[in-house]
Amino acid sequence: MSTRAFAAxxxxxxxxxxxxxxxxxxxxxxxIEILYxxxxxxxxxxxxxxxxxxxxxxxxxxxxxxxxTRVGSNVKKFKVGDTAAVGCLVDSCRTCAHCKQGLEQFCxxxxxxxxxxxxxxxxxxxxxxxxxxxxxxxxxxxxxxxxLDKAAAAPLLCAGITLYSPLRHWGAGPGKKVGxxxxxxxxxxxxxxxxxxxxxxxxxTTSPSxxxxxxxxxxxxxxxxxDADAMAKHAGSFDLIVDTVSADHDVNALxxxxxxxxTLAMVGVPPxxxxxxxxxxxxxxxxxxxxxxxxxxxxxxxxxxxxxxxIVCDIEMIAIQDINKAYERMLKxxxxxxxxxDMASIRK
Ligand code: NAP
Ligand code: ZN
Ligand code: ZN
Numbered sequence: 001m002s003t004r005a006f007a008a009x010x011x012x013x014x015x016x017x018x019x020x021x022x023x024x025x026x027x028x029x030x031x032i033e034i035l036y037x038x039x040x041x042x043x044x045x046x047x048x049x050x051x052x053x054x055x056x057x058x059x060x061x062x063x064x065x066x067x068x069t070r071v072g073s074n075v076k077k078f079k080v081g082d083t084a085a086v087g088c089l090v091d092s093c094r095t096c097a098h099c100k101q102g103l104e105q106f107c108x109x110x111x112x113x114x115x116x117x118x119x120x121x122x123x124x125x126x127x128x129x130x131x132x133x134x135x136x137x138x139x140x141x142x143x144x145x146x147x148l149d150k151a152a153a154a155p156l157l158c159a160g161i162t163l164y165s166p167l168r169h170w171g172a173g174p175g176k177k178v179g180x181x182x183x184x185x186x187x188x189x190x191x192x193x194x195x196x197x198x199x200x201x202x203x204x205t206t207s208p209s210x211x212x213x214x215x216x217x218x219x220x221x222x223x224x225x226x227d228a229d230a231m232a233k234h235a236g237s238f239d240l241i242v243d244t245v246s247a248d249h250d251v252n253a254l255x256x257x258x259x260x261x262x263t264l265a266m267v268g269v270p271p272x273x274x275x276x277x278x279x280x281x282x283x284x285x286x287x288x289x290x291x292x293x294x295x296x297x298x299x300x301x302x303x304x305x306x307x308x309x310x311i312v313c314d315i316e317m318i319a320i321q322d323i324n325k326a327y328e329r330m331l332k333x334x335x336x337x338x339x340x341x342d343m344a345s346i347r348k
Contacts, residue, residue, distance in 0.1 A: 003020050005132070007020075025071060025075075028075060029071070033069045035342075041246045058125075078138060085144050089140055090113070131343075132343065143300065148312050160193075166265040178240045182245040195219070243264060261285055313337065
């Protein structure tokens with residue numbers, strides 16, 4: 001079905017209107033009218049080809065929330081009218097060792113990402129949520145607790161799970177000191193989740209204007225990461241730091257804050273390779289690690305956790321026509337704290 005979308009045609013062009021085709025639902029497919037789509041910094045990396053593997057035209061968007069409009073004949077989980085969501089994955093092999101553990105994001109033959117992936121059905125490229133509708137196998141469609149505000153829940157599908165997963169994996173909880181570096185879309189969910197899990201939460205930010213918000217969102221302490229003296233006070237004291245920063249920065253300064261056997265988990269993807277001094281990790285036996293979104297079972301667990309604790313994202317709503325301005329503001333670290341596109345605007 002012909003579907004209105006917004007796409008970047010090359011690395012330097014602004015995003016603009018574009019038409020894509022969505023398949024009619026197959027027996028296990030759910031068709032979703034997209035109501036809201038969050039704007040992730042990954043969308044910018046892809047639109048500008050900052051990682052070098054963008055296939056144009058690219059239709060970004062992987063924080064998708066909407067209403068079910070059609071279901072295939074064998075669909076069990078959803079019916080027409082349900083609220084439904086799609087995150088960063090639309091398929092995987094489902095049979096490899098990682099898929100069997102619910103870690104579809106690490107599918108060994110390769111996961112199918114929501115955009116810029118190979119569409120198993122059409123053979124072309126997958127197109128994301130900056131569009132009117134999406135069609136996805138029900139195994140990759142998530143249920144959203146009805147008590148959550150729909151627009152503010154959309155970014156949970158990437159920003160939420162990307163922080164929930166490492167915080168759970170490395171045991172954030174009571175008695176643990178956890179740092180979150182960067183207060184953007186990912187970082188503000190990290191602060192909320194770390195606080196909700198019961199950890200002593202410290203936000204690192206380059207923006208003095210975000211200190212009060214950091215505390216309001218749940219940080220016990222806020223440290224300006226450019227202030228070497230303030231950083232030094234925390235040397236050797238953290239159990240875990242999750243680094244969400246999208247731009248080049250010094251990770252050695254963060255590694256120095258970890259205690260014995262503690263972990264710095266990178267989730268942000270700076271464009272150039274990270275320089276690590278061996279001294280930063282050999283003493284006292286520190287870990288530098290990474291984490292990628294989360295699998296489908298853990299994403300559902302995170303959404304259910306948010307439903308119980310009433311956790312959503314702090315958002316600024318925009319029309320799709322404002323997407324290029326939103327990108328400019330994100331590049332200046334000026335978003336409080338996630339842009340969400342009201343997709344009704346694409347029909348105007
Ligand atoms: P965002 O909303 O733009 O936030 C990034 C934050 O990084 C900014 O708000 C800013 O926080 C900080 N920052 C920016 N420039 C900086 C600099 N030069 N030095 C230090 N700090 C700086 O981005 P996002 O959507 O949260 O995404 C963050 C990164 O995570 C991106 O690289 C994205 O591609 C990646 N990502 C990874 C995964 C995964 O699964 N691993 C999933 C989604 C996104 P302060 O103002 O507080 O300093
Ligand atoms: Zn994302
Ligand atoms: Zn697999």
